[in-house]
Amino acid sequence: MAPRDEAQEGETPPLGQRLFDNVFLLLIVGNLIMVAVFTGWGLWELATMPVATLP
Amino acid sequence: MTATAPLPAGAPAPAAAGFRTCPITARRIHRQAELLIRVNAVASILALLVGVIAAIGLVLTRWPAVRLLPADWFYRVLTAHGLSMLIFFIIFFEMAVLHFAGPVLLNSRVAAPRTAWAGFGLMAGGALLTEAMVWGGKADVLMTSYVPLRAHPLFYLGIILFAVGALVQTGIFFASLVVAKRERTYTGSVPLVTYGAVTAAIIAVITLLHGAAVYIPTFLWSVGLTPMPDPEVYRMLWWALGHSSQQINVAAMVAIWYLLGALTVGAVVLNEKISRTAFVLYILFISMASAHHLLVDPGFSPGWKIVNTSYFMYMAVLASMLHGFTVPASIELGQRLRGFTEGMFGWLRRAPWGDPGFSAMIFSIVIFGFIGGITGVTFGTEQINIIAHNTLRVPGHFHATVVAGTALAFMGVTYYLIPLIFRKQVAFWRLAKWQPWLFAGGMVVFTMAMTFAGTFGAPRRHWDIGFSQAPFDVEYHPAVNVMLGFVALGGLTAAVSVLSYILITVWSVLAGKPYVAGAPLAPGHGVPGGLTSPPRHTADVDARNAALHGPERGILGVTPGTVVLVFIFLAVFALYYFTNWKLLSFVWKIG
């Protein structure tokens, strides 16, 4: 089966492909998003919660 | 198909030290990769054995007519069941998957094998230590061990060692990817199955880092060195470990679906960009939905809850719905290109249902999607969770995802691993062919009955819903007890099926006959059809493929059967989802 793609060996793939292929970029971004949106924000909410006045 | 694909320039020569050539697939397999796969798989099966024995004790206790275990043993065995299955069994198996999807699929070597072995050693030692603490009654705190409940320090230490070992083996997987790329043992991008494993590995890092963050301070508190972690901080961090670890399972499971599809029916990837986008969405967004365990907690605002539980506007649910299309579509396309083109579903009817790898894959897809996915997304909604939190709906859901989804897929792929990696014939072959059917049937009954009981409000993690020793009476609808009976029957059926799986795998590996491709099989033994007669596309595959992609096919396109199936799925999803909003609207006003 002959490949019929435009890119020959050595030609640069599209940016999307290169980004998706970059395992370490994904590792870092995945961790950053989680640590910021879930962990960091969550810890901030707990740390800044006001104390009850027990009315 | 794949068997005769020429190897890239950098792939090691056949006689290279430490490699063997697979007689079935002609791949170069690193001996260390093979050994690491085997030892992680064996450890996984041992953990599974502990977990399934515990499961039998649990269903026979929650079945009010039997009530097998006394209260203290129930909670102890529940602790052991959760840890053995959700942490030890499944993560050991995933380490095996990583060593396969990395070095083996890329014709490459394991980077730093001794480090990988050290990681395995830590995992094994840690698991044994924690199991000893649990069965010894030193950790009656359930798998979640929420502070202020307190276990023996060695309980936490065992889990820490396990997590560190898993992080090490995961790190070796990443290192092996780098080595494979540098040594050019493959060209272009990694295969899609490997990409799924990469997704699982990245989520594993997120998981294990949070695990360290929660268990190290808790361990230090348990030995009296530091103050107790705040209970809400603990819950938040624990679930970042606890639920994200299940997302490792989702990614690994989808990777195995693509693998089994390829092996059993020559499943063809429709579009790499779509499939990989789905994996990337998992990497970016799936872990934050750990928040759905915290939706009715006092610690967090609606904003935090809504953003996180939605996997960031449901982008990871989108990913699952993409896989929900691409995986069956790949199977349908592979089958159509083999000539099975009759009608809308001829490709499915004429698929190799007698191949346990195939049947396990299909049941895994269907049960995970229809029962697991739909229920989970529904009561992972901030407000619907009010009627579901801590009821039996929760374990009803996750047994459909991680057990009937991931574990079943893992069982299916084992029937291929035994001949390919252990190089043995599968013993008790007739039993093996039925095993996924038995398991799927049992689990469908189990999960649906449990979910139904939970809808009445019946609690999870609870020894006696007859409340015989409580000051006030609580009478559940009589259906609940009936449902718990069905939970036991379904669970026992599935447990028998798991014990069969363990018997088959252990016997095949220890006492089984060696597998030589082409040689006759021993009586009672077998090997999946995907190996004995690999699926091959027709000679005019390119023409067929072009025709399937042609505009005259209309909107149903390349894979009409799959299109029908996914719309049925969407309809069921919408119906279940909006029914639950309606149910919510009937309860008291709460704000």
Next chain:
Amino acid sequence: MDTDTHTGIDSPRGTWWKPAHRTEKLWVAIAFAWCMVLFAMMPLWHFKGGQNPAGIRRRVDPQAFYARTQEFIKAHQVGTDRGMPIVEPPPGSDVYLTAMSFQWTPILKLRKGAEYILHLSALDVNHGFNLYPVNVNFQVVPGYDYGLRVTPTEAGDFRIVCNEFCGIGHHTMVGRVIVTDEAGREVARTEAARVLGATDPAQEDQP
């Protein structure tokens, strides 16, 4: 149009970043739209719906919360049942319920249609507040005061089942909530008792 055939175990050749077939793109669009519906429902219900876990959330010292609960009991006690005080707070007021291994204190007597701020907290470990058979569920965490604005929509005799493992007596941990009708009368037991099993009103002592 990508019509190369390869399986998931083969490396795709060359550039694979290509547009999908239009049917697949249609599914992506439909799935995306569905995800937007899923996402929109939560803020929508937050503003328009009758059930939300938002509440008034505060940190609290467990002993201080328990002391406040004792004050609350003293101020509004109207009876006891099996040794547990029954408390009838005025509509619109702050109500305090403490969870501890293995009881819910006190018994609450509320009125149908009236709103209360129900403060939930625990003295010792995590507990689970499950109001049966209504079926609403909340996590009760030591160190946190979960103030939920609650309006009972039906009269009856309800139970609080603990559904978070809290120790060996976890399955004995049951509380009680009585909801009177709008006029303040306890409803006839027959209807509620059919589902729940009767607790004889004659057993309730007056102080």
